[in-house]
Amino acid sequence: MRAPVINLLLIASVSGASLAQAQSPAPQTAAVSPDAIKQREQELEAARASKKSAEEAQAKLKSExxxxxxxxxxxxxxxxxxxxNVRAVETKIDEAETRLKTLNGREQQMRSSLDSRRADIVEVLAALQRAGRRTPPALLVRPEDALQSLRTAMLLGAVVPELRGRAEKIAGELGELVALRKTIAAERDQLASDRDKVRTDQTRLTALVDERQRQQASREKDLDAENARAITLSRQVGDLQGLIAKMEQDLQSAAKAAEKAAEAARQAEAKAAANAKPGPGTFKDRSRTTPAIAFASAKGLLPLPVNGNKIRDFGGSDGVGGVQKGISLATKPGSQVTTPCDGWVVYSGPFRSYGQLLILNAGGGYHVLIAGMERISVNIGQFVLTGEPVATMGSTSQVASILATNASQPVLYVEFRKDGTPIDPGPWWAANEGEKVRG
Incomplete structure (x- = not known):
């Protein structure tokens, strides 16, 4: 009767505790034990402490x-x-999820390999038992204990010589599996920490954006009326060029923004000849109220507005027989959208099949269009800096299906225009941004 028992133990050790769990009797209703009551009280106390900590953090943030x-x-x-910080942690989370997917796949392969070697493991364990070694009970569920058992037996010479090679191979596989499981556990812990951090940073960012918009509203008395009029005007035009012209001609705040952009462009162009070639440090001055440099001089310096994978590039097929006029980036739900350049907001709101649309006048006849967000947090007439948060993505695509390969995935559409004509944004992106984007 001993051999069948060893077989069952072996199958459980390789495949896990699922069989034991499946065969366990159904739980029966019983009185709540004092230990269970104590545990619930501790959980309640922990929840209260967590709530208090969150309230204190909110108060501190508000004070700051x-x-x-x-x-x-x-x-x-x-x-x-x-x-x-939010975008950096978003990138870390994305990379960690990719690594975990690969590691989990590797673990499954190793488990399958061990599962296919049951006969060898049975023989080794049978030899151990014949030598008087007792299999530890934890072997039922833990590969770590199976590995320890084999190593101990080999050190003590309990494995017969003809089985030593096979035992060493099995021990090697188990050792690799144990190390892999530790790596996966560490990755999961780091991922959980990163998710906590990004939630904290997003809370802070929301509060900062609210404060920025509160200050903006106090400066712009007719903000709501202007925004409402912008939406009305947008319904009177059928294309993007018409929308830009309509905003900058008929809307007071957009017209002022366009005028400032034109003046700033003239000043920037006058300085460009005297200044050295601009670099990343060009945008460090956070007090500026006009673009740091002329848009035409910013080639190779601009950051992408969101973390994501490029699914369509400028000049490629738009999927319906036409040509793509911008780029499309598939993003994660809720991703943070930042401005790729300095500029004035000349439109902010829904438009046709673009979902929520943001148009920036960057000066010198250049406009930057960003579409597909779920929520925009800036207003018409507002000046924004490179890297400033302006919107968030939703959980599904907000743009027309021609802009996305998968309508269920959030997609950000970015288009650059010069004097009304779409241009290739490629030369403007910073070199490291090009490396981040995978087609």
Missing amino acids: ISSLGQDRTQLNQQLIDTAA
Whole structure:
């Protein structure tokens, strides 16, 4: 009767505890034990402590933001730094999820390999038992204990010589599986930590954005009326060029923004000849109220507005027989969208099949269009800095299906225009941004 028992033990050791769980009797209703009551009290206390900690964190954050007052430079610095932190952690989470997927696949392969070697493991364990070694009970569910058992037996010479090679091979596979499981556990812990961090940063970012918009609203008395009029005007035009012209001609705040953009472009072009070639440090001044450099001089310096994978490029097929006029980036739900350049908002709201649309006048006849977000957090006439948070993605595609390969996935559409004509944005992206985007 011993051999069948060893077989059952072996199958359980390789495949896990699922069989034991399946065969366990159904739980029966019983009185709540004092230990269970104590555990629930501890859980309740932990929940109260967590709530108190969250409230204290919120109060501290509110105090910090209030201390910024009307200091626009500090507020801009906080906004851009926090948005950069959010996007950096979003990238780490994405990379960790990819690694975990690969590691989990490898673990499954190793488990399948061990499962296929049951006969060898049975023989080795049978030899151990014949030598008087007792199999530890934990062997039923833990590969770590199976590995320890084999190693101990080999050190003590309990494995007969003809089985030593097979035992060493099995021990090697089990050792690799144990190490892999530790790596997976560490990756999961780091992923959980990163998710907690991004939630904290997103809370902070939301509060900062609210404060920015509160200050903007106090400066723009007719903000709501302007936004409502912009939506009305947008329904009177059928294309993007018509929308831009309509906004900058008929809407007071957009017209002022266009005028400032034109003046800033003239000044930037006058300085460009005297200044050295601009670099990444060009955008460090958070107190600026006009673009740091002329848009035409920003080639190779601009960051992508969102973390994502490029699914369509400028000049490629748009999927319906036409040519793509911008780029499309597939993103994660809720991803943070930041401005790729300095500029004035000349439109912010829904438009046709683009979902939520944001149009920036970057000066010098250049406009940047960003579409497909679920929520935009800036207003018409507002000046925004490179890297400043302006929107968030939704959970599904907000643009027409021709802009996305998968309508269930959020997609951000970005288009650059010069004097009304779409142009290739490729030369403007920073080199490291091109490496991040995978087609």
